[in-house]
Amino acid sequence: MTAPITVFDVSINLHLRGLRTVHALLTKASSHPAAATLPSAKFHQDTASLAFHVKSCTNLAASGFALLTGTEEESAVWEEKKTLEELIAQVDKTIAKLEGGGGATKPMSTDLEGIEGKELTVTIPNFMFHLGMVYSVLRSQGVEVGKLDYLMPFMAGVAPGF
Template identity: 30%
Template sequence: MVWPTPVDQLNFHGAGFQIIEIQKNIRLRNNSDYKIFPISRINAAAALILRGRLCASAGGKPRLFCCRYQVGGSAMSISLSQVAVPTFVQLLNSLTNLLDKAATHATAKQIDPAVLVNYRLAPDMFPLAQQIQIATNQAKGAIARLAGVEVPSYADTETTFDELKARIARTLDFVNAFTDDQIDGTEEREIVLKREDKELRLTGQNYLLHLVFPHFYFHVATTYAILRHAGVDLGKRDFLGQIPGVTL
């Protein structure tokens, strides 16, 4: 990672801590005490200012309890709506593009489209249609649960490219229907998922970042892999789709 400013230009406010190491973490030292915490997304075009406050622990020893990164004078923060909605929109649109290319390939090679819709990478893996069904289920389920509304139910009966594309479009409409205020502030909301005779309980943030996203990416990537393995002319840019604000 390239840091935006030299070490001696990084300012820490609080109790005489000095920065002694920058790698994947910043390490702060005050006499024999030190604190370590990770550095995340840094705007390389702006100066990094690390701010913290200290309070006394039970033993009277100072401890860092609040830190944040500032760029250009404003705190760097990102909300669940900024994380969730653009991610789902980008890759759901990518899925539509993948299906368009698959349809073109099937026509050019005189392949029955049903062959590709039912194609799978291994005998015990789900076929392409089910990969897309699960990916869309993850997207609509996440937005609904974070917003505190009922998850829409789909029939899972798609058997053609057009039907799968219609499912994706329906999911995009649902994802885009919510305001930021309906999703933001739900980081600590308890999400309860029923799994047969068990219940899985997660905070909204952990649910999105550590359960939904891995599932969603897996099934989108597997859709890409199925079509690529079947001979469809695809590349990584087709998987990435349109990155917001970026021209590839």
Template identity: 30%
Template sequence: MHISMYQSSVPVMIRMLGHLKGILHKGIASAEARKFDETVLLNGRLAPDMYPLRRRVQVATDMAKGCAARLSGFEPPVYEDNDATMEELFARIDKTIDYLNTFKPEQIDGSENRPVVSKTRHGTSHFDSGQDYLLHYVVPNFYFQISTAYLILRNNGVEVGLEDFLGAH
């Protein structure tokens, strides 16, 4: 069975961004129930030198939109990283999902052997193929950001479990 580049990217990222929204909603509910400000969660970190929760969401959405754009030969849209509330993060996730939904399989399929250049604030990365870019850079980074967001919430007492991360099957 052949799995296409599109199937391996866009639908997977849309699904996981939806799960990210779900765990963030649980974070808000937990903050309200325990009577603390949501900014505690937004600024939560696992270690002092790691990004806070809000930055994890920003990077996850950047990875998703960047992946779809670059695999289809476009430059990704740039979002300002000034999200300061959960509602703003939800809007960012929704905007990213809407953007991902504009892509069709034929725009991304066939990119597995095409070189990809990724320009970020950290510099320019060159990948020999779209498949290397997707499987060795985007997927691990995307899941790392969402996993770390999950763990920050969990570390702050939010009752989330594996089913929240994976969703229903």
């Protein structure tokens, strides 16, 4: 019999897998000839920059972590970084924060009628949107990233063959 899936598993582990994808994409982008200009790059002229989308991913992951663990959100107030190296470091710090959380969580109802449930239902889809935008911005700027660059870090250790 397999262990039941917890809200912590669904939220924190989802954020960790997504942050590992962001890390891998940014690492690949760091060898691109235009790497210095990528943090300010946009998918379209009326959209936010790559740096904003990375900041949003880290802030949303940290906010979800704080929500589930009942901890302060000090790590959920990252400032927008200016270089790929700073963006990667920010992602690394957020991953370390989430990995250091263990399995300890404050009691949380699975009933999504409460304010906590509503916050969680907003955090995850927003995180996934910004994760997709990180990929899209890099791809639009000529960084050679493809489907497997997105999926492999995200699915590592979760699905057979990844």
